[in-house]
Amino acid sequence: MAQLLTELGPDESIKITRTFKHPTPLFMALGRLGTSSQKIEGFDTSMALHKLDGNSARFFWFLVMHRDYESNICKIDRSVALTAKDKGRIPRAYAILSNAKLIVRQFNSIYLINPKAVLPKFEHYEKVWSNWIAACEKQGIPYK
Numbered sequence: 326m327a328q329l330l331t332e333l334g335p336d337e338s339i340k341i342t343r344t345f346k347h348p349t350p351l352f353m354a355l356g357r358l359g360t361s362s363q364k365i366e367g368f369d370t371s372m373a374l375h376k377l378d379g380n381s382a383r384f385f386w387f388l389v390m391h392r393d394y395e396s397n398i399c400k401i402d403r404s405v406a407l408t409a410k411d412k413g414r415i416p417r418a419y420a421i422l423s424n425a426k427l428i429v430r431q432f433n434s435i436y437l438i439n440p441k442a443v444l445p446k447f448e449h450y451e452k453v454w455s456n457w458i459a460a461c462e463k464q465g466i467p468y469k
Contacts, residue, residue, distance in 0.1 A: 353389070354444040366469070368441035373425045384418035385427055388436055389443055397445045397453050401434040426468070429460045 331339060358369035374382060388399040401407070419436075422428045428436045437460050440453040461468035 356439075356441040356444060366441075368426070368439060370427075370442045373427055373442065376425065377421065380414050381418040381421040381425075384415060385422055388428060388438060392438055392443070395446050395449045395453075396456070397438040397440050397443065398431070399436045399438065401436075423466065426466075429457070429464060429466065431460050 329339075329341070333339060355370040356368040357371070359367045361367065374385070377385065391401070391405060392399040419428070419430060423430070426439055427442050428438050431437050437453075437457060440450060440457055444450065445453045458468050
């Protein structure tokens with residue numbers, strides 16, 4: 326998607342002769358601390374991840390790798406291969422990740438990743454943020 330923002334006087338015009346597409350590999354955006362130009366507070370993902378223990382960090386990245394890029398939701402179903410040992414570690418990892426405001430459980434085996442920690446596709450951000458707030462309020466946990 327290309328954008329062009331400009332201010333023109335009454336007798337001025339602009340002509341676009343060519344556009345360029347710069348090839349980039351697929352990427353994932355992690356949130357960072359600060360305030361955007363639209364006055365949206367950021368989330369310090371790198372510090373939150375730095376504070377995690379190994380089990381919680383592995384579970385978080387597992388969720389990130391298996392998430393839906395538009396909704397930031399990860400559904401752990403039978404198609405996802407988890408050992409019995411890994412399944413037993415989920416409750417403790419969830420408690421730590423939830424406390425760090427990285428994920429919230431929506432339903433049994435369905436997790437929502439904080440859209441300020443791992444950004445969904447740009448055009449879906451507002452909807453995912455609304456879902457994050459609703460899920461946090463439903464569970465009575467702070468979303469900020």
